[in-house]
Amino acid sequence: MIKEHFYFGSIVGVSLAVLGSVLALSGVFDWSLFWVGCAIGGLTCTTAIGSSPQRQLVLMPVIEQAPPINGTRI
């Protein structure tokens, strides 16, 4: 995941969550904008974790130890 995508997604997610909660608490609008912000923040974080080098390091030994399929290693 590109670093800029992570920052942009995080900033937009947090900003919308804050704006959404301010609007909801002041009775101007419902909580939907807050949930959209949370969803964007959550999506950004899960994508970042899924594509992090640490996660790939954890998975690599598992893949290397996998039994060969039809004589071919993965």
Place this chain on the structure above:
Amino acid sequence: MQLDIVVAFFILGAVAKLVKSDLKLPTALYQGLTIFLLIAIGLKGGVALAEHASVSLVPQSLAVICLGLAIPLIAFPLLSRIGRFSREDAASIAAHYGSVSVGTYAVAIAVLEARGIHYEPYFPLFVVLLEMPAIALGIAMARRQGERIAWRKLLHEMFCNQGILLMSGSLVIGYLAADQTPTIMPLFGELFHGVLALFLLEMGIVAAGRVADIRLTAPFITAFGVIMPLLGGLLGGALGLQLGFSAGGAILLAVLGASASYIAVPAAMRTALPEANHGLAIAASLGITFPFNVMIGIPLYIALIDLVTPTL
């Protein structure tokens, strides 16, 4: 959250796609519904234009064109610098967001009428005007110095595509034959909401299917697809209030600023920028921005403009 009845059909379509239902509208019916909506909106605007035509429309139209140019200028640096998209991809997506979605406009009209909010009835004129500037600017942003453009083919796509041709044609017909329109209005007036519900059912199916296309750049495109309509809506709403529109008119201009094209611009961009990734632009405008505007954006713009001008 008060859910509009036509918007509920959009959600039904999206749910049908997500649960892998075999629900499918025939392509010809979808095309027929699109043609119906374009003619209905154009005719209504033409009749209103005949009643309200005045010199004040000229500065308003110029300001609306400037809005259509400002939005791609905001979107392009976001896409190219932060999104790291190629020049062509960034310009293509920016052009989609600078142009307007007739479907979103139709939903906004339905919501305003359901809530009894008055708006300037000649707004279809602005819908037509907002379709084109973003296309021209998008092409200019994508081209490097010395590159040649097939202007003849491009101008044909810009002015003769189905959306522009039908809406501007119906606008002119409505304007010239305003006194005869009651004879065809039972079809184009009274059936409008029912046809819009069917159109949104299909759009829900299509939008849910497009979400998968943005998997690789999901966090950025999702954030962009939500923040751009909010910025465009803010600009449009502020401009509408500055131009002296009624609260309903300011809401409609906010919706026009917030919406992203998925009919006229893709056709023009395919001709002008064949190297751009058009699937990405359509997925963002149809899979993210359209559902956001229909379900959250329109009620939000109404609430915010109500906050500024409590006359609704």
